[in-house]
Amino acid sequence: MNYKDMVIYGIAFACMAVLFFKNEHIRKRDTPDAKNIFMVLVLIVAGIVSDKCYMLYNPSFDDVNNETIFALKITLMYTLKFLRELIILFIIICWNRFVDFVVYKSLDHVKKKYKRAIIPAALFACIPIIIKYVRSPVFRELADLKRILAEWLGNWCYILQFYYVANAIWIAWKSNKERKAPTCLRLDVFVIPLVAGYAFNYIYAILPVDIWINYPFLIDWLTTFDARFPFLVLAAVLTWGTVKKRYRYMDPINGFYNKEFLADMNDYMEKSGYPNGIGVYFKVPRSEGRLIPVLNSIKPEDSEIFSLGEDEYLLMAGPQKESVIRLLIKSVKLGLAGVDDSLAVTSDYLIREKEESPEAFTKRLLDKAAAMS
Amino acid sequence: MDIIELNNENVSEYESVLEPDISESIGRMFYRGIAAVGEDNSPAGAMVWEYKNMEDEADTDAEIYLINSEGGDALASLLSEFDSQIKGSEVTMSFLELEDISEEEKKGLKDDGFEIKEGESRDIELTVEDVKSLMALKKKLGDNVVGLDELMELQFMQGVTNCLFKGKKGLVEDLEYLEKDWFDETASSCVITDGKVSGMFLIHRFSSGVLMPVLFHASGPDSKIDLLSMIAFSARRAVENYPSDTRIVIRRHNAMVKALAAKLFAGRTGREAISGCRG
Known part of the structure; x- marks a missing residue:
C-alpha cells in the first residue's frame, strides 16, 4: 500500500472512529437508524480489509511454475475480489432497504423488490466472461470452472451494485416528487458520495493522453485505488448528520414526528401535502408505549402519527367525515383491548375548519393536547 | 292514500310491493323506503331511495332504486312524500336507473320534473x-x-x-x-x-x-x-x-370500472333501462 492510500484510509478510519465514539446512539445501536449506520461501518471495515487482501495478492506464474497451482491462486484472487464486491453490495442494499422503508414504509415491498434484480444481474454477469473467453487465448488456457465461477460471482455483485445505486436514486427522486422532505430530514445524502466513489474509479479513463504520459504514477494510482470505501465513509458520516437533525423533530425510538415538528413545520407541511385536515388524539396513561404497535397497525396510509410525549399521540390525516374518525377510534380501542384490556384509551378529535389556516389549526391542536394533559 | 315509513320491523309486511334485493337494504344508514297503503291497509306501492354524500362536504344526492305503484293515486302520494323528504334533507339532485318501470310511472316521474331517457344499463x-x-x-x-x-x-x-x-x-x-x-x-x-x-x-x-x-x-x-x-x-x-x-x-359506476369491465368482459353490454335525473 502506498502512502496516498495510507493517508486516505487513515482519514476514513479516523472518521469512523469519531462517528462511533462520539455518538451514543451508534454505540448502543438503540434506534433503527443507528443500527443501520453501525452495520454500514462494520461492513466498510470488512470491505477495506478484503480490498487490501485482493490488491496485495498478486500471484505470479514464475513463483509457482505449475499451471494447476497458478490456476488455483488466480481463483483465490477472484474469490477475494468477489468478497469485496459482495461486501460493497451488502452496504448498498443495507442503505437501500433503509431508505426504501423510510419512503414506502413497507418491508414486504422492500423484500419483494430486492429479489427481482437477482436473476437478470446473474445473466448479465456472464457477458464479461463470454467476451473474455472469445477474445483471450490466455484466458481459455487457464480457464477452469472454479475460476470462472469466482469471476462470475464478482461480476454479478458488481452489476447488482449498479442496479441498487440506480434504485436508490430513483427512490430519492420519486420521494421528492411525491412529498419533498425538509432539508434537515432528507436521507438521500448517501447517494451523492456513493455515485462519486464509482465515478472516481473510472476517472482515469477520461483524462487526456498527456496526463497519462507525464504523470504515470498518478495513472498507476488511479487505476489501482478503489475510491468506493472512502466515499462510503463520507456517505455514512453525512447520513448520520441528517439523522441527528431528524432527531430534533422525531422520536428516535418509535420514529414518530414530535411536537416541535408540528410547531415549526406548518409552512412546509402545507406545501408538501402533509395531511392537515383532522387531528385525532389518543392518550393511554402508563401504557409504556403499548399503544404504538396498535396505532402502527391501524394507521391509514397518508396519515401521520405524532408523539406528544407521555403516551400521548396525535394522528393527523386529510379531511374526513366524523363517522370515519369514529371508526378509526373504535378500531384503536379494539386493538388496544387485544393487547391489554386493562388499559383505557382517552380519545378526541378536531376537524380543521374551511377557512382555518394551517398555523391556526396546529395551534388549536397543540392547545387541545395541553388541555388533555 | 297513506304513506308508511319503512323500517326493519315493518318491511316484511310490504314484501308484495318490494323486491327482496332492495328491501334487505331498508334499515341501512342512508336508505329510505316508503310504502303507500290503500284504505284497506293493503300495500299499493313503494319507493326506495338512498342518499349519497349525506355526511360529506359534496352536495347530497338521492338515487331511487325502486318505484312501484298500483295506480295513479299511489304514485302521486309516493312522489309527493319523496319530494317532501328530500327537500328536508337538502338534496341537490335526484336520479334513477330502473329496468322495470311502467309507462304510468314513467309519466309520473316526468310530471314530477325528471328528465327521462332510455338507454343501456350501467349494470x-x-x-x-x-x-x-x-x-x-x-x-x-x-x-x-x-x-x-x-x-x-x-x-x-x-x-x-x-x-x-x-x-x-x-x-x-x-x-x-x-x-x-x-x-x-x-x-x-x-x-x-x-x-x-x-x-x-x-x-x-x-x-x-x-x-x-x-x-x-x-x-x-x-x-x-x-x-x-x-x-x-x-x-x-x-x-x-x-x-x-x-x-x-x-x-359500471365510474370510468375506472367501465374501462376494466370493457377489458375483462369485452362485448358484454347492459340491458335496456330507463334513466332519469332531476336537479
Whole structure:
C-alpha cells in the first residue's frame, strides 16, 4: 500500500472512529437508524480489509511454475475480489432497504423488490466472461470452472451494485416528487458520495493522453485505488448528520414526528401535502408505549402519527367525515383491548375548519393536547 | 292514500310491493323506503331511495332504486312524500336507473320534473361460469391475498378505515357502518402488506343469491398487481363455492370500472333501462 492510500484510509478510519465514539446512539445501536449506520461501518471495515487482501495478492506464474497451482491462486484472487464486491453490495442494499422503508414504509415491498434484480444481474454477469473467453487465448488456457465461477460471482455483485445505486436514486427522486422532505430530514445524502466513489474509479479513463504520459504514477494510482470505501465513509458520516437533525423533530425510538415538528413545520407541511385536515388524539396513561404497535397497525396510509410525549399521540390525516374518525377510534380501542384490556384509551378529535389556516389549526391542536394533559 | 315509513320491523309486511334485493337494504344508514297503503291497509306501492354524500362536504344526492305503484293515486302520494323528504334533507339532485318501470310511472316521474331517457344499463350481468377465465389473471397467487373469511374483525376495520381515508367507498355509502358479515366472506378478498390490509375487493351477496362487487381498491407500491390478484382470488373462490349459473352484477359506476369491465368482459353490454335525473 502506498502512502496516498495510507493517508486516505487513515482519514476514513479516523472518521469512523469519531462517528462511533462520539455518538451514543451508534454505540448502543438503540434506534433503527443507528443500527443501520453501525452495520454500514462494520461492513466498510470488512470491505477495506478484503480490498487490501485482493490488491496485495498478486500471484505470479514464475513463483509457482505449475499451471494447476497458478490456476488455483488466480481463483483465490477472484474469490477475494468477489468478497469485496459482495461486501460493497451488502452496504448498498443495507442503505437501500433503509431508505426504501423510510419512503414506502413497507418491508414486504422492500423484500419483494430486492429479489427481482437477482436473476437478470446473474445473466448479465456472464457477458464479461463470454467476451473474455472469445477474445483471450490466455484466458481459455487457464480457464477452469472454479475460476470462472469466482469471476462470475464478482461480476454479478458488481452489476447488482449498479442496479441498487440506480434504485436508490430513483427512490430519492420519486420521494421528492411525491412529498419533498425538509432539508434537515432528507436521507438521500448517501447517494451523492456513493455515485462519486464509482465515478472516481473510472476517472482515469477520461483524462487526456498527456496526463497519462507525464504523470504515470498518478495513472498507476488511479487505476489501482478503489475510491468506493472512502466515499462510503463520507456517505455514512453525512447520513448520520441528517439523522441527528431528524432527531430534533422525531422520536428516535418509535420514529414518530414530535411536537416541535408540528410547531415549526406548518409552512412546509402545507406545501408538501402533509395531511392537515383532522387531528385525532389518543392518550393511554402508563401504557409504556403499548399503544404504538396498535396505532402502527391501524394507521391509514397518508396519515401521520405524532408523539406528544407521555403516551400521548396525535394522528393527523386529510379531511374526513366524523363517522370515519369514529371508526378509526373504535378500531384503536379494539386493538388496544387485544393487547391489554386493562388499559383505557382517552380519545378526541378536531376537524380543521374551511377557512382555518394551517398555523391556526396546529395551534388549536397543540392547545387541545395541553388541555388533555 | 297513506304513506308508511319503512323500517326493519315493518318491511316484511310490504314484501308484495318490494323486491327482496332492495328491501334487505331498508334499515341501512342512508336508505329510505316508503310504502303507500290503500284504505284497506293493503300495500299499493313503494319507493326506495338512498342518499349519497349525506355526511360529506359534496352536495347530497338521492338515487331511487325502486318505484312501484298500483295506480295513479299511489304514485302521486309516493312522489309527493319523496319530494317532501328530500327537500328536508337538502338534496341537490335526484336520479334513477330502473329496468322495470311502467309507462304510468314513467309519466309520473316526468310530471314530477325528471328528465327521462332510455338507454343501456350501467349494470352488466354475468354468471360464475363467465368469470372462470379471470382465475388465470394471476396464475400464482401470493400468500398475502386472503379471503375475507380469513380476516379478523380488527383487520377488517383497519382495511375499511384505510379505504375510507383514501376517499374510497365504492358503491357503499355507509361503508363505515357496515359489519363484516354484510359482505360475502367467501368471495370477497383482501391483500395484506406488512401485516395491514392494503387492498379490498368486497362483494355483497343479495338475498336472491346475486353477487355484486361493491368495493375494489388497493393502495401501496404494488397496488396494480394486488388488484389483479384479488380478482383472480375472488374468481377462484366463486367458482369453487357457487353454482356456475350464479348471477354476478357488475355496476359500471365510474370510468375506472367501465374501462376494466370493457377489458375483462369485452362485448358484454347492459340491458335496456330507463334513466332519469332531476336537479
